[in-house]
Amino acid sequence: MLFDLPDHDTLYAALLARDVRYDGQAFVCVSSTGVFCRLTCPARKPKRENCSFHPTIGACIEAGFRPCKRCHPLQAAALADPAIAALLTALDERPDLRWSESHVEQLGFDLSTVRRSFKRQFGMTFLEMARQRRLREGFETLAEGGKVIAAQHEASFSSASAFRAAFARLLGCAPADLRADRLLRATWIATPLGDMIAVSSRTHLHLLEFVDRKGLPAELKRLQAGSKEGIGIGALPPSEQAASELADYFAARSGRFATPLALTASDFTRQVWDALREIPVGETRSYSDIARKIGRPSATRAVARANGANQIALMVPCHRVIGADGALTGYGGGLWRKQRLIEIERQLRSNSRSAPT
Template identity: 70%
Template structure:
């Protein structure tokens, strides 16, 4: 995993040297090409600022990267399981095809066995992998100014209704109902911990959430109501800025986020969110400590509710709040992400503090 790996500089030097000792243990994701490779890949080496390193293939796929066709980083998994090899090859041949369980069965594979194999190796099923790739392609076509039909075709959806349904599930709004004159713009944000959606105006960030967060459709519905239906898809300066800052955060360059924010909540919630932003990266606080910080020591439950209502993940770091007993407690993006974020952020602690798992107070 990312936080167990050597430093970014060490791994980049290993990439330049094509150090075989890291083979199977570390992979490099290249933002300029959208692919991930072994460190021994014979391709021309990318610039250091375009590289992110992970310890598993699954993390690379979850971050939205495709396997390199020169060094074949999926080969060990494919060799270990003929079903994986055949299905990955089929997906590469037809990335825009709308794969179904019947297609997998027609190829002679047991559905439950394939499902378990893909979940074990990649953390997602084959159908989820194929669908995510197609939907992302369609979303980005719209963000680049393409028409709905362009997005539908790029995503490989056979019908407009299927494409609308996929967007309705993701954004809470069918693709055909997106505003032609948006006040707020949704954009797709790939990260090492999974794809996210940002929603920005031309001057501020209003939402940043992982696409599998259960509350996302409701949050987007509220923003759509706030704009009186003027929620669309597109790219803005704040959207570009938050992507750059997230990239720097995961690469270990900085934990600071300077993108201007727009709060959608009560004055009390805003005070809680301001307090969250004051928690240094690599440290944690309890709900009680946050309540005391804002001058409302008895409002612990209200602080917890405001923490859960935060819709600008990572930038407003609600993942840095833990239970009074040191437990992780809930996190809308999943406890596994909360754990990873806390461990990733340990790199931002002063050297003398890095031996402590959780720093509070």
């Protein structure tokens, strides 16, 4: 389990030492390269601040990282299961193929057996792995200013309609709608915990969410509806500032966010969000704590709804709210991310206390 991993310093020391005791038990994701490795990888070791650690290959893939071509982290699982080995080899040989269940069956594999094997080893199915790999290539092309047709080919979709459909399912809008001349523009920010999408105007950040958050399409749809000309694509100053501040945050260098935020909501919801932003880094509060803070002690459920309505992750720190019994409770970005964010902020608090005055 993720929560049983040793602390960051222990794992980083194991990475430097290529400690075989952790081989297959933990994996390192390197934000500067976008790849994940076994801790015994022979490649040059990354800087401490560029590393995050996960207990499973699936968690690394879900966080947006690709397998290293030096240490081949998928190989151990592949060697343990001939079906996994064959399908991973087939995926490498045919990255252009839009994989389906029929392709898996044509290779002579039982669908339910393959599904269970991939879920057990990677936390996702083979088809999910193939689809995520293709879409990421397309997203990177769009984020760099490439045209839709170029992104379609990078994502290995044979038709523009198929690429648009896949894009729409994930982000709630077609890629052709993301033009570069809009007042609101979307861009991608890579983080150690997975890609994020940021939407900003020239003066304020309007949205910051992990790409795989289930509520993201609905949030983007609301922004689209509220803008007369829709959302474009490209980085604007608030998004660039957010990317810089997030880099410092994930490296445990700074927990301060000064990016100007567009917080459009009711007065009550704004009160809740303001209270969230007042929670010190490295600390947590319960929903009832927030309700008392804003002078509405009986409004715990309403506070929870306002917390869930937040669409600027991390900077409005809804991840700092936990259950009254100390349980993590729900988080749109996934409980594993919530746990890691809390760990990062504890490290930030520790760093600030030990810093020379």
